[in-house]
Amino acid sequence: MPRAVREQQMMDAAVQIFGQRGFRAASMDEIAELAGVSKPLVYLYLNSKDELFSACIRREANALVEAVQAGVEPGLPADRQLWEGLRAFFTHTADNPDGWAVLYRQARTHGDPFTTEVNVMREEIVAFVTGLIGAAAREAHHDPALPDRDVTGLAQALVGAAEALAGWANETPGVSAKEAAATLMNFSWAGLENLMNGRPWQPPGQPAGRA
Numbered sequence: 001m002p003r004a005v006r007e008q009q010m011m012d013a014a015v016q017i018f019g020q021r022g023f024r025a026a027s028m029d030e031i032a033e034l035a036g037v038s039k040p041l042v043y044l045y046l047n048s049k050d051e052l053f054s055a056c057i058r059r060e061a062n063a064l065v066e067a068v069q070a071g072v073e074p075g076l077p078a079d080r081q082l083w084e085g086l087r088a089f090f091t092h093t094a095d096n097p098d099g100w101a102v103l104y105r106q107a108r109t110h111g112d113p114f115t116t117e118v119n120v121m122r123e124e125i126v127a128f129v130t131g132l133i134g135a136a137a138r139e140a141h142h143d144p145a146l147p148d149r150d151v152t153g154l155a156q157a158l159v160g161a162a163e164a165l166a167g168w169a170n171e172t173p174g175v176s177a178k179e180a181a182a183t184l185m186n187f188s189w190a191g192l193e194n195l196m197n198g199r200p201w202q203p204p205g206q207p208a209g210r211a
Contacts, residue, residue, distance in 0.1 A: 007045050010035045015056050019098025023053055023106050023114075054117060057107050060099035061121030067092040068125060078136030079193075083185050085132060086162065089125075090177035093166040104167055122159065130155040136192065158188055 001009075013035035017026045028049055032039040046052040071088020072081050093100040103121070107114040133151050161184055169180040 003045070006037070006041075010037065010042055010045060011052070011056055011059060014052050015060060015102055016098045018053060018056060018106055019101035023110050028052075053102075053107075054113060056099075056102055057114060057117040060096070060103055061117065063096070063099065064089070064092055064103070065121055065124050065128075069128060072132070078132065079185075079189055081132050082129075082136070082189065082192075083181065085129070086181040086184055087178060089162055090166060090169065090180040094170060094177040094180075097170045100166060100170060104163060126152070126155045126159050129158055133158075133192065154192065158184075161188070 010031065014026075014031045017031050017034060021030070026049075028039050028042055031052070032042045035042070042052070046055060068085055068088050071091075072085045074081075076084070103118055107118045130152050133154050134148075137151065165180055165184055169175040169177070
């Protein structure tokens, strides 16, 4: 078997064990057994448990970013692009629950370098969503009506909500990827649409136009 294929086989097993057992509880013996190889071969290919975990994070993060980007068809109206991106995100996290557990729960609780790997992935998705929201603002106003800081803040909030909702959806029986995407779309789009049409929410008693 070619080395690259064998390596992916080991990482498939590692993602499953890490996702279900957690980084600390997972053992290289379990990973080797599930992959159908010897433990020395796992060490030969992937060096250490820490390096194997980092490689799993990078692989799962790249797969998620690629899935979200591939799910959005350029040229569609802004709401359709956001909908397709959300649906691609929730479909991928539902189809790969162990990979999502590695990214969302395991990597974030064990410090650097693991959190750094996840943050790189997250910033890529935030940048992509920022572009979608910016495009929606231009579509609504024919110019970039929302300040860059506001657009980035909205993207951060939307990605954070998607992460939390994916964790809930994966742990709640009967919640489909489409339902999760629709829930977040209904929650977010009405507010975004109001902002982009010059109707921001204001605290009671505060003059319009003042933050």
